[in-house]
Amino acid sequence: MATDIKDTAHAVGAAAVMSLLPARPQLLALGEPTHGEDTLVEVRNELFRQLVEQEGYRTIAIESDCVRGLVVDDYVTSGTGTLDEVMEHGFSHGFGASAANRELVRWMRDYNFRADNDGRPAFERLHFAGFDGPLEITHAASPRQALTALHGYLAARVDADMLPCTAETLDRLLGADDAWTEPDAMMDPAKSTGRSAEARELRLHADDLTALLEEQTPHLIAATSRAEWDRARLYGRTAIALLRYHFWMADTSPTRMTRLLGVRDSMMADNLLALAERGPVLAFAQNSHFQRDKSTMSMWGHPRLEWWSAGALVSAHLDEQYAFLATALGTMRHQGVDTPPPDTVEGLLYMLPEDRYVVDAARLATALGDTRPAPRVSPYYGYAPLDPAHLAQYDGIVFVKDVPQS
Template identity: 65%
Template sequence: MDIDAFGIEAAALLRLLPTGRPRLLALGEPTHGEDALLHLRNTLFRQLVEEAGYRTIAVESDCLRGLAVDDHVTGATTEPLDDLMGRGFGHGLGASAANRELVAWMREFNEGRPSADRLRFAGFDGPLEIHAAESPRRSLTTLHTYLADHGDADLLPCPAHTLDGLLGADARWTEPAAMRDPARSVGRSADASRLRLLADDLLALLDAQAPLLIAAHSREAWDRARLHARTAVGLLRYHHAMADPSPHRMTRLLGVRDSMMADTLLDLAGRGPTLVFAHNAHLQRPRSSLRMTGLPLLHWWSAGALVAARLGEEYAFVATALGTIGHRGVDAPPPDTLEGMLYALPGDRCLVDPAALADRASVPRVSPWFGYAPLDPSHLGDCDALVFVKDLPPRTGQDPASTTPGP
C-alpha cells in the first residue's frame, strides 16, 4: 500500500509538525489502561527529552496529586516509590507498571542536574473520579493558608473557620449518588453558593498580590497556589453543574472538566516544551462526543480544542489508532475503515502523515467494546500526525482505569 509510514521516533514526529517543536505536543490514546500504549509514550518522551529539549510531561491524572509526583522526580522528597504511586495518581493510574517506570526514570535522569534542567511531572485533570468529585476543602484551605502566611492577611475575605463551616463534612461533597441524581448534590446549596464567591475573591487576591507573594516566597510556590485556586473554582463550578436538573447536565459537566484541564495546560505551556498524554477525546481539535446509556449523544469542546484556539500552531495533536484489542473482543478492523487501511501496512506500529490518508474514502469503525473509541475519519485533517499500533498484547492484570467508560 502506497502510504508513507515511519518508525515512531521523536525526530520523525517533529518533522511532521508545523512548528517543529510546539510548546504543547499532545499524544492521544483511544482507550485507557493499556500499558503497551504507555510504554510507547515513555519511549517517545525519553527521545523528546534527549533530542529536543522537552522537560515536562503532563498526564490525564489528578492535578493536585501530581504535585507529590513532581516533588519526587525533582528530588524534593524521598518518599518510597510504592507509597508515591499509591497517592500520586488519580483514576487508578498508580497501579500501572509503565507509569511506575516513567516516574523512576525521571527521578534518575534528574539526579545531579541543576533545577532549571530537571524534568517535571504534572497531572492536568481535576480531582474528579468516576464515582465522585472531590470536596473543594483541600484546594480552598491550601490557598487560604498560603495567602495568610505570605500575603496581607487583613485583605482576606474571611477567616479560615468560615471556610471550614461552609464546607461541612467532606462526605456531602463526595456523595456517589450525586453523579447520577442532581437532587443528591450539594452544589447549589446556600453554602456552596457562598463558597463560590469566596473562592473567586481568594483567586483575585492571589493575583492582585502576586508581586508581594512571589518576593516573599517564590514563583514556584505562587504557581502552586494558583493551581489550588483554579482547582477550587473549577470544583465548585463542577459541583454546581452536578446539581443541575436540566437535560444539559452531562454536557455541562464534560465541558467544565475539560475547561479545568485546558487552564492547567495553558499554564504548563509557559514552562516550555511539554508532552501531554490523555485520551484522544480530551486532546482533539474538533468537538468531542460521548454516548451514555439513556442520554442523547453528548458534545463538548475538549481541552485540546480550547488550548489550540489560544496557542495556534504552538499546540500539536498526535492521535493514536489501534488495530486489535483481543482481550476486549476488538478484532481486526474492516478493510474499508481507516484502521483497516493502516492494518494492511507492514510492521507492528508506525507513524503516518495524515495528509497521506486525506483522499482515501473510509467508513467509521464501530467498536464492540465501550472502552475503545475508533478514530473518526472526518477528524483526520485536524490531526498533525497519526500513530498506529496494530495489535495490543494480552493483558496480564486489571488496571482500574481500563474499566472507565469513555474518556
C-alpha cells in the same frame, strides 16, 4: 493506494514526529484510544523519552488529578517520598497501578538525578503534572484541600484584613467532605450539595482568594518563589473549577451532563495552558480530550453529548504552538477487538508490514483522495476508534498494530 499509504508511515520516534511539524510546538499532545493498556503507555514512554532528550521538553503531563500530581512532581524533582508511596497517592483513575506509569516516574527521577549526586540544575529538571481535575466517574472531590491550601498560602504572607474570610469560616462552610463526594450525586442532582447556600458562599470566597493571589503577585513571588506561587495558582484554579463542577452536578436541566463534560475539559485546558507558560509540555490523555473538533459521547441515557475538548480550547489559544498526535490500534483481542475491517483507517494501516508507525495524517488524507474510510465500530465500550471525519485535524497518528493484554 497501498504504496501511497506506506509512504506516509515511519518508524516511531522523535525525529519522525518532528518531521510532521513546522517547528517544535509548546504543547505536544499524544492521545490514546483506550485506557489501561500498558502497551500504549510503553509506546508513550519511549516517545516522550526521546522528545525530552532530543527536543528539550521539560514537563510531562497526563490525564490524572492535578493536585495528586504534585506528589509525583515532588518525588521526581526532589526525591520526596518513595516510589511506592507516589504510585499509591500521586495518581487518580487507577493509573498508579500501571507498571508503565511506574516506569515513567522511575525514569523521570533518574533523569533528574543521574548526572551527579546533586542532580541536574533546577532549571533543567524534568517535571511531572496531572492536568485533570480531582474528578472520578462516580464523584468529584471536596474543594477543601485546594481552598485551604490557597488560604494558608495567602494567610502566611498578606495582612489578615485583606483576606475575604478566615480559615474557620471556610471549614464551617465546607462541612463534611462526605457530602461533596456523595456517589449518588452523579446520577441524582438532588443528592448534590453544589447549589446549597454554603456552596454559593464558597464560590465567592474562592473567587476573592484567587483575585487576591493575582493582585499580590510581585510580593508573593519575592516572598516565596515562582514555583510556590504557581502551585497556589493551581489550588485557586482547582477550587473554583471544583465548585463550578459541583454547581452543575446539582442542575436538573437537560444540559446538565454537557456542562459537566465541558467544565472538566475547560479545567484540563486551563491546567495545560498554565504549564505551557513555564516551558514546553508533553501531554497524554484519551484522544477525545485532545482533538480539535468537538468531542461526542453517548452515556447514561444521553444519545449524543457534544462539548469542546481541552485540545480544542488549547488549540484556540496556542494556534500552531499546539500539536496533536492521535493513537490508533489494530487489535486488542482480550477485549474482543479483532482485525479491523480493511475499509477503515485502522484496517488500511493494519495491512502495513511493521508493528508500529508514526503516520503523516495530512499525506494519508491526500493518498485516500475521495475515498472516505468507513468509521470502525468498537465491540468494546472502553475503546474509541478514530473518526475518519477528523483525519485532517490530526497532526499525525501513532499506530500500534496489536495490543496484548497488560
